[in-house]
Amino acid sequence: MSGYSNKPYIIGITGGSGSGKTTFIKELRKRFPEKELCILSQDDYYKPRELQMPDPKGIRNFDLPDSIDSIRLEKDVMRLCKGEVVRKEEYTFNNPRKTPRILEFTPAPTLVLEGLFVFYIESIFNKLDLKVFIHAKENLKVIRRIKRDQIERNYPLEDVLYRYQHHVLPAYEKHIYPFMEKSDIVINNNESFDRGLEVLEGFIHTKVRETTVKPGKEKVEF
Numbered sequence: 001m002s003g004y005s006n007k008p009y010i011i012g013i014t015g016g017s018g019s020g021k022t023t024f025i026k027e028l029r030k031r032f033p034e035k036e037l038c039i040l041s042q043d044d045y046y047k048p049r050e051l052q053m054p055d056p057k058g059i060r061n062f063d064l065p066d067s068i069d070s071i072r073l074e075k076d077v078m079r080l081c082k083g084e085v086v087r088k089e090e091y092t093f094n095n096p097r098k099t100p101r102i103l104e105f106t107p108a109p110t111l112v113l114e115g116l117f118v119f120y121i122e123s124i125f126n127k128l129d130l131k132v133f134i135h136a137k138e139n140l141k142v143i144r145r146i147k148r149d150q151i152e153r154n155y156p157l158e159d160v161l162y163r164y165q166h167h168v169l170p171a172y173e174k175h176i177y178p179f180m181e182k183s184d185i186v187i188n189n190n191e192s193f194d195r196g197l198e199v200l201e202g203f204i205h206t207k208v209r210e211t212t213v214k215p216g217k218e219k220v221e222f
Helices: 021-032 068-083 139-150 157-182 194-207
Strands: 007-015 037-041 086-089 102-106 110-112 130-135 185-188
Touching: 007 021, 007 157, 007 194, 021 037, 021 110, 021 194, 037 068, 037 102, 068 086, 068 110, 130 157, 130 194, 139 157, 185 194
Parallel strands: 007 110, 007 130, 037 110, 130 185
Antiparallel strands: 086 102
């Protein structure tokens, strides 16, 4: 068990696939030591491939809320809130060229939950003290998705485009986009998220040593 025991300030970060969440999170991670900021990604909670729902063509759909082990995710969030260290095997998106690592998450004053469905999962959404939505134009998201899935996950282009049209876009419109109106901060990432990142960084600095949650502010768009 970690020496940190106070309830963390919980920030949720979501947005469509290709909106730039992963890059945003990586930049945020660089700005804080692990003792001040813990980041938990929904990506590490995908269910095994054989448990993913097949579409009418028999292709497994990883872009549904049910593709995530939300029960395990919520349990790990609660453990971090209680001051317990969480260890979990990294999810490698079925890439045979990548060997999974054992990830360790240490409790900290601020906990960031990141992923496509962290707002859609009601039990998680209700625990969030601040909700951040990263938004980008659809054509940019498609381009970013192609680059990511071909290079990082070794997916064929035809497969990437099919999944975007039949899995990614419908899921975004139904399970992700509606939460933009319920978010406290909307960060537009068509060209750069730098201003939004600076604002969130400054906000976290003011919260990092607090132990009580204060009422949120009105939505701000960048």
